[in-house]
Amino acid sequence: MISFEIPDKVRNAVTLMTMVGENMMRPVARYFDDHEHEVPWDYINMMHDANKQMGGGGFVPSTDKPKKAEGEAPKKEGPRVAYQRLAYSAEALSWGDAALYLCSPVGLLGAAAVAATGTPEQKQRFLARFAGDKPVLDGMALTEPHAGSAMPADVRTTAVRDGDSGVLNGEKIFVTGAHKALIDTQGFLVIWATIDASAGRAGVRPFVVEAGTPGCTVTKLEHKLGIRASDTGSVVLQDCRIPFDNILGSPEVEKKTTEGFKGAMATFDASRPMVAASAMGIARATLETLKELLAQNGVTLRTGIPRSRMTNIEREVADMEIQLRSTWLLILKSVWMMDEKKPNNLEASMGKMRAGDVVVRITQKAVELLGPLGYSREHLIEKWFRDAKVNDLYEGTGQINRLIIARRILGYGRRELA
DSSP: OOOSSOOHHHHHHHHHHHHHIIIIIHHHHHHHHHSTTOOOHHHHHHHHHHHHHTTSSOSSOOOSOOOOOTTOOOOOOOOOOHHHHHHHHHHHHHHHHHHHHTTOSSOOHHHHHHHHHOOHHHHHHHHGGGGSSSOOOEEEEOOBTTBSTTTTTTOOOEEEEETTEEEEEEEEEEEETHHHHHHSTTOEEEEEEESOGGGGGGGEEEEEEETTOTTEEEEEEOOOSSOTTSOEEEEEEEEEEEEGGGBOSOOOOOTTOOHHHHHHHHHHHHHHHHHHHHHHHHHHHHHHHHHHHHHHTTOOOOOSSOGGGSOHHHHHHHHHHHHHHHHHHHHHHHHHHHHTTOOOHHHHHHHHHHHHHHHHHHHHHHHHHHTHHHHSTTSSHHHHHHHHGGGGTTTSOHHHHHHHHHHHHHTOOTTTOO
16 A cells, blocks of 8 residues: 555665755755766765665666575565655755756666666666666667657667677767766666667667767767756767677567567656656755745745635745645655556656646746745756756656546547547
C-alpha cells in the first residue's frame, strides 16, 4: 500500500541530499548560471563521494534480482523503495539547484535507458561504473533535427553491422549532458538508432557509445534560458564504430514486434517521474523563499481562516501550496508503481504533465507577487523561473503527455488519436 510518509530506507538519503543542496549547490548556483558550460567539478566529485556513502551504484535501481545460492532459503523482502529514493533525491537536489542536479554522476538518462532495455550483463557492465573510484557522467540522445516530440518512431540515425562492430551515422540534437558525458573517460551516451529503416519502430534500438569513441563528436553547445549549468549539445555520428554487444537488448529485428520503441517508452516511464520530482524541487524552493521574503517585508500569511476572509496574497500562496502538494502525490504514485513493478505509463505522463504546468505557475506567480525583488538578481527567484520552463519541454512536452494520457484513458492508439 502507498505510504505518504518518507520511507525509512529513503530518509537518510533525503537528509544527505538536502544538506548537499543547502551547502554545496545554493552557494554556487548563481556562479554556474552566469558561467554556462563551465564544468562544476567540485560538485561532481563531492556527489560521487556522497553516492559511495549511500552504497554506490548510482541512483538508477537494478531491475534484476540477485541470484540465490543453491539451497539458500528465500529472503523476506521488505518494501521496495528504489525509485522512491530516486524521486525524493531528485526533488531535494533540485531544491538546491536543478541545473547542478543534472550534472550529478549518479546515473541519469543514459543509465535509465540501460536499466530499462539492457541485458543483465549489460546492466552490470555499465551501471556498475557508478560505484567506481571516479565519477561517471551519462546522457541519452534521441531527438533529431527533422523531428522532436514525434520521436522515437521516426529515427533516421542508422546502425549497420560490420563484423563484431556496429557503425553509427546520423545527428542528434538537444542532448542533455552530451559534453560532460563525452569528456569523462568512463562516461557514455545512449544513442537511439535504426538497424532496419524498413521495419519502422521495430528497427529502433539503443546503443551505448562510450566516451573517447572515434566518430562521435559534440558539434554545438546551446545557450539556454535556464538550467545553464547543465550543457545541452548536438552530437554528430560519422562512421562511429562501437562493439556490437553495446546494443542494448536484442540485435534482431522481428517486424511483428516493436521492442526498440517499447524500450524507449519504458525509459520515459522511469525518467518522467524524476523530471517531475525535479520540477517539484524548484517549486518548493520558490514557495519557501517567497514566504520568507514576504515575512521579511512585513507581509503576514494567516492560516486556518475561511478563504473568503483571506487577502489576495494569502489565497495565491494557498493555491500554490495545493498545486505543489497534489502534484507530489501523483509523482509518488508513479514511482511507487515502478517499485512494485506495475505499469505506470499513464501515471508517469500525468505526473510529468502536471509538474511542468505547476512549476511554471508557481515560479511565475512568485515573481509577480514579489515585484522588483522577484525580478532582480538579488535572489534566485528569477533563476528558478527560468529553470522551471524546461520541465514542460524535455522528456516529452506537456502537449505530448496530454496526448498519451488521452490515449490511455480512452483506450485509443496512434491511428485513432494522433
